[in-house]
Every structure is written in structure tokens, then in C-alpha cells.
Amino acid sequence: xxxxxxxxxxxxxxxxxxxxxxxxxxxxxxxxxxxxxxxxxxxxxxxxxxxxxxxxxxxxxxxxxxxxxxxxxxxxxxxxxxxxxxxxxxxxxxxxxxxxxxxxxxxxxxxxxxxxxxxxxxxxxxxxxxxxxxxxxxxxxxxxxxxxxxxxxxxxxxxxxxxxxxxxxxxxxxxxxxxxxxxxxxxxxxxxxxxxxxxxxxxxxxxxxxxxxxxxxxxxxxxxxxxxxxxxxxxxxxxxxxxxxxxxxxx
Ligand SMILES: Nc1ncnc2c1ncn2[C@@H]1O[C@H](COP(=O)(O)OP(=O)(O)OP(=O)(O)O)[C@@H](O)[C@H]1O
Ligand SMILES: [Mg+2]
Numbered sequence: 001x002x003x004x005x006x007x008x009x010x011x012x013x014x015x016x017x018x019x020x021x022x023x024x025x026x027x028x029x030x031x032x033x034x035x036x037x038x039x040x041x042x043x044x045x046x047x048x049x050x051x052x053x054x055x056x057x058x059x060x061x062x063x064x065x066x067x068x069x070x071x072x073x074x075x076x077x078x079x080x081x082x083x084x085x086x087x088x089x090x091x092x093x094x095x096x097x098x099x100x101x102x103x104x105x106x107x108x109x110x111x112x113x114x115x116x117x118x119x120x121x122x123x124x125x126x127x128x129x130x131x132x133x134x135x136x137x138x139x140x141x142x143x144x145x146x147x148x149x150x151x152x153x154x155x156x157x158x159x160x161x162x163x164x165x166x167x168x169x170x171x172x173x174x175x176x177x178x179x180x181x182x183x184x185x186x187x188x189x190x191x192x193x194x195x196x197x198x199x200x201x202x203x204x205x206x207x208x209x210x211x212x213x214x215x216x217x218x219x220x221x222x223x224x225x226x227x228x229x230x231x232x233x234x235x236x237x238x239x240x241x242x243x244x245x246x247x248x249x250x251x
Contacts, residue, residue, distance in 0.1 A: 008071075009170055009202045010036040010059055015068035017054060017225075028054050029065065030225040038169075041196055041203045043216035051225040052206040053098055053174055059204065060095055060172050061085040073170065090118050094163030098174035098206070100155045102147040102162075108134060109143040112162045119166075126165075133161035136191060138184070152179040160188060164195070171195070173205045177212055189215050 017029040028051045036042055044052050057063035058070060061077055070077040075088055089095075102111050109130050116126035134143050137157035147155050156179045163171060171192070177185040189212060195201040205212055213219050221228045 007038045008035055009038050009040075009073055010034065010204065011069075011071040012055070012059065013069045015055075015058065015065050015070060017051075017058065017063075017065045028225050029058075031068070032222070032225065032227055033068075034220065034227060034230075036202060036204060038202055039196065039200045040218060041192070041216045042205070042218045042220055043213040044204060044206045044220050044222060045208070045213060046222035046228075050222045052222060055222070056172050056174055056204065056206055060093055061089060062095075086118070090115050091166065092169045094166070094168035094171045096156075096159050096163045096171070096173040096176045098178075100147075100159045102155055102158055104146055104148045107144045107146055108139065108150070108158045108161075111147065111158055112165050115162070115166060121166075129167075130161070130165045133165040134158070136164070137161050138187070153181060153184060156180060157184070157188070160191075167199065169199075169201060171201055171203045171205075173203065173207075175206055175208065177207070177209055185209070185211065 012032055012034040015029050015032045016027070018025050018027045020026055032051070032055060034055075044055070046052050054063065058065050059072060061070075061072070061080075073088060073092055075084060077085065103114070106114065109127065112133055113123075113126040113130040116123070116130075121129075131140065131143060134140050137160050139154060139157050139161065142150060142154065147158060150158065156176065160173075160176060163173070177188055180188060192203055192205075193215065196203060203216075205216065207213060218230070218232045220230045
């Protein structure tokens with residue numbers, strides 16, 4: 001059952017993360033707080049290296065952090081067992097990674113349904129759902145080819161099909177339209193909109209693209225590991241809800 005509307009899906013509080021040790025330490029996230037409710041579409045925007053993928057990976061329980069709290073769909077990551085986090089990733093969250101993360105020795109359909117092998121879903125059912133997801137992104141015909149024979153945009157669509165095949169409640173997307181031509185990009189955005197309207201799917205999308213940030217109901221800007229602004233727009237108007245630091249704008 002989808003969570004109740006207005007229920008908090010993502011709650012990140014004062015999260016810090018650094019890489020390296022001693023003098024070589026680089027602070028990547030410097031006290032990030034973000035709350036996202038069920039059914040929201042949020043675009044995460046910021047320059048290269050600002051910490052977007054790092055934050056997305058932490059929210060997806062794919063990376064660790066140093067300080068602060070992370071709670072996703074009622075699961076407090078600092079208290080959860082790994083098995084609980086794995087179940088959340090497999091059953092409730094869809095990921096579209098910046099680098100696709102497709103396995104070359106498998107076919108497209110096998111890549112799409114790979115997460116099902118960690119659940120109790122029967123292989124035939126998984127294949128059927130996987131084919132449906134591939135058809136939705138226009139790749140039904142290429143289902144049995146390995147990703148190595150596909151273009152960048154086609155690989156990206158396989159990655160999207162894989163994220164969607166298990167009907168997740170939360171979609172975490174890292175540049176999901178970065179390699180798509182404008183028509184395919186539009187189709188993907190339309191598809192995201194449908195998932196949001198019909199199934200109440202919550203979307204957090206890292207993007208450099210204006211059409212995607214326009215599609216989002218809310219745009220969060222991150223700069224040097226700090227949330228600079230957080231704007232909820234309603235048909236052109238925008239309400240700023242900012243803990244902005246300094247006056248600089250993020251391009
Ligand atoms: N494993 C790692 N070890 C050391 N530094 C890292 C590591 N992963 C990321 N970083 C650094 O953390 C910072 C943030 O990286 P991140 O991937 O989150 O940026 P981003 O906002 O997603 O950038 P882009 O738009 O280029 O994808 C960068 O300066 C990067 O060099
Ligand atoms: Mg990134």
C-alpha cells in the first residue's frame with residue numbers, strides 16, 4: 001500500500017560527510033537537512049562536485065555518512081539492520097544511477113530483473129514486469145541484447161526500466177535524462193509524471209536540465225555541500241523556503 005499523503009518519506013538532518021584523513025580531508029556534505037513528503041517531485045541541482053550524487057547515495061543507503069541522521073520511509077538508517085536496508089532498496093526504492101551500472105555479461109531484460117533475484121518474486125512474473133518496463137521506455141525489441149551493443153541513451157533507458165520494474169514508492173534518479181535526445185527525454189519525464197500522479201511515487205531527481213527542474217514541484221540547490229535554497233513552485237510562482245548561505249546564486 002502506498003504511504004499516506006503528507007507522510008515524510010525522506011528525512012535528512014544535519015548530515016556531514018568527508019573523504020580522506022587529516023590535512024587531506026575534503027568535506028563533501030557540510031550539514032545537509034532535507035525533508036521530502038510522499039508524492040513530492042524534487043529536483044536537486046548544483047554544480048559538478050557539489051555533493052549531489054553523494055547525498056542521493058546516502059539517502060538510498062548505498063553510502064555512509066559521518067554525522068547527522070537519515071530516515072527513509074520510517075527506517076532510521078543508524079539503527080537499521082543491513083537486511084532491513086536491503087529489503088527497502090529491493091522492494092521500495094528505484095535507482096537510476098549516473099553511470100547506469102549495467103552488467104555487460106547479462107542481456108537488457110536480465111539487467112532489469114536482476115534486483116528480483118534478491119526477493120521472493122517468481123522469475124516468470126519478474127520477466128513479464130521487466131518486459132513491460134522495457135516496452136514503456138521503448139526498448140522491448142532490444143530486451144535480449146547485451147547493454148554493450150546499445151547507445152548511451154538506450155543504456156540509460158534500460159537503467160530507468162530497471163529502477164521501475166518493481167514499482168517502487170521512491171525513485172532516486174541521478175541525471176536520468178542526461179544521455180537522451182529531447183523526444184525520449186520528454187517521454188521519460190511524462191512517464192515519471194504518470195508514476196507520480198497514478199501511484200503517488202515520490203521522486204528525487206539530480207539534474208542539470210532545465211526541463212526536468214521545471215517539471216519538478218520543488219527545486220533544491222546545493223552548493224559546496226550545503227543546501228542553498230529550497231523552492232516550491234506553483235504554476236510559475238515560487239515560495240522560497242531557504243536556509244541560504246551567502247548571496248551567491250547557483251548557476
Ligand atoms: N570515493 C571518493 N573519494 C574521495 N572523494 C570523493 C569520492 N566520491 C566523491 N568524492 C568527492 O566528493 C565531491 C562530491 O562528489 P559528488 O559525486 O557527490 O558530486 P556531484 O554533485 O554528484 O557532481 P557531478 O554533477 O559531477 O556528478 C567531489 O569533490 C568528489 O571529488
Ligand atoms: Mg553526480
